[in-house]
Amino acid sequence: MSKFKKLTFLKVLTTVAWADGEVSQSELNILKSFYRKFDLENHELDELKPYLNAPVSKKEKDLLYRQMIAELSTSAEKKEIVAALENMVQVHPRMKDDEKQLVDQFSGWLEDTSFTKRSFGRIRNLFQKTIFEHARDPNPDMEKYFKRRVLKKIELKSTHSGFASKLPEDKLYFICLVGSLMSSIAHVDNHFDPAEKKALKACLADQFSIKGKELTLLFEVVEEQGRKGFDFHEVVTEINRLTSYNDRLHFMECLFALAAADGQIAHEESEEIRRITKSMRIPHKTYIEAKVRAGKA
Numbered sequence: 001m002s003k004f005k006k007l008t009f010l011k012v013l014t015t016v017a018w019a020d021g022e023v024s025q026s027e028l029n030i031l032k033s034f035y036r037k038f039d040l041e042n043h044e045l046d047e048l049k050p051y052l053n054a055p056v057s058k059k060e061k062d063l064l065y066r067q068m069i070a071e072l073s074t075s076a077e078k079k080e081i082v083a084a085l086e087n088m089v090q091v092h093p094r095m096k097d098d099e100k101q102l103v104d105q106f107s108g109w110l111e112d113t114s115f116t117k118r119s120f121g122r123i124r125n126l127f128q129k130t131i132f133e134h135a136r137d138p139n140p141d142m143e144k145y146f147k148r149r150v151l152k153k154i155e156l157k158s159t160h161s162g163f164a165s166k167l168p169e170d171k172l173y174f175i176c177l178v179g180s181l182m183s184s185i186a187h188v189d190n191h192f193d194p195a196e197k198k199a200l201k202a203c204l205a206d207q208f209s210i211k212g213k214e215l216t217l218l219f220e221v222v223e224e225q226g227r228k229g230f231d232f233h234e235v236v237t238e239i240n241r242l243t244s245y246n247d248r249l250h251f252m253e254c255l256f257a258l259a260a261a262d263g264q265i266a267h268e269e270s271e272e273i274r275r276i277t278k279s280m281r282i283p284h285k286t287y288i289e290a291k292v293r294a295g296k297a
Contacts, residue, residue, distance in 0.1 A: 011051050012068050018055035021272040023279075028052070028233050035258055052233075098175040117256020150176040153221050162211040175208050175218055176225065178251060181276060185258045188272045192227070201259035204253040236279040248280045253286070255296035265295060 013031060017023045023031075031052075035045060056064070074183035147169065154172055158164045165172060182203055186196040201219050205211055210218060243251070255276065277287045279290060 006040065007044065007047055008064065008068050010038070010048055011035055012064050014048065014051040015056060015061045015064060023233055023237075043076055043214055049224060053275050095202060097212060117293070142279060147173045150221060150225075153224070154217065157220055158258060161213070161217065167210075173209075175204070175210070176222055177235055177242075178207065179204055179218060179222030180225035180230050180235055181239070181251075182254060182258055183222045184230075184257070185226075185255050185269055185272055186223075186261075187226045189266045189268045191262075192223075193262050195260060195263070196259040197223075198266070199258045202260060207251070207254060232279075236276065240280060241274075245281070248282060251279075252277055252290055252293075256290055260294045265291070 001263065012030065014023070018060065019029060035048075049268075054290045150173060151169060154176075168173075179200075184201055186192050186200055200223070201215060204219060204222070205215055208218075239248070239251075252273070256265070259265045259273060273291075274284075274287055278284070
C-alpha cells in the first residue's frame with residue numbers, strides 16, 4: 001500500500017482521536033505507534049500535523065472517510081490496514097474479547113462497496129472502542145513528569161537568586177502550564193520585544209495574583225519554556241483538565257492581549273491562538289469576537 005494511502009488512514013484515525021475535542025498524550029502515543037508501523041518519514045508526517053493540531057470540519061471528516069474507503073481498493077491493502085489494527089489489539093493488555101471481535105467486523109465492512117453515513121459512524125465507533133477506548137484513562141505519570149520538570153527549574157532558579165517561593169507546588173505547576181502557553185504566543189514570531197515582556201508579566205500578575213520576586217522567578221521559568229518549546233498536547237490536555245470553560249475564556253483574552261502588546265496582532269500569533277482555543281474547545285465564533293476586540297483595543 002502506498003504511503004499516500006497510509007496517510008489517509010492516519011488522518012481518519014486522527015479525526016477519531018479528536019472526537020471529544022482534544023487529543024490526549026495517550027491517544028497521540030497510539031497514533032505514533034501507527035506512524036512507526038507504516039514506516040513514514042518525517043517530511044511525510046508533516047502532512048499530518050494540521051490534523052493533530054486542531055479538529056477538522058464535519059464536511060472534511062466525511063470526505064476523509066470516503067477517500068479512505070475509495071483508496072483501499074485491493075485485498076492486500078485492506079489486509080494491511082486490518083493487520084495494523086489487529087496488532088494494536090494484541091499489544092493492548094486491557095482489550096476485551098468482544099472489542100477484539102470488532103476488528104474482524106471492520107475487515108468485513110471494507111468489503112462492502114455501498115457505504116453510507118451510517119457506515120462511517122460504525123467505523124468511527126469501532127476505532128473508538130478498540131484503539132482509543134482506554135486512552136482517556138488517568139495518566140498520573142503525565143502530571144508527575146511536568147511537575148518534576150518545572151519544579152526543578154524553579155528550584156534551580158530559586159537557589160541562584162536566593163528567593164524561595166512560598167506558593168504550593170500545585171499552584172506553581174499550574175502557573176507554569178498556563179504561563180508556558182502565554183509565552184509561546186510572545187515567541188511564535190521569533191521576536192520577543194519589551195512590550196510583549198511587559199504584557200506577559202502583567203498577564204501572570206493578573207491571572208495568578210503574584211508580584212515582586214515571585215513574579216520575576218515564574219516569569220523567567222515560563223519565558224524559557226515558551227522560547228525552548230514544550231509538548232503542546234500534554235500542556236493543553238492538563239489545562240483542560242484543571243480549568244473551567246470560563247477560566248479558558250479569560251485565558252484566551254490574555255493570549256490576545258499578549259499578541260497585541262507590540263501594536264498589532266501578527267498572522268502567526270492569531271493562528272497560534274486559534275490552534276490553542278480549538279484545543280481548549282472554545283467555539284470559533286468566540287475566538288473571532290475576542291480577536292476583533294483585541295484589534296480595537
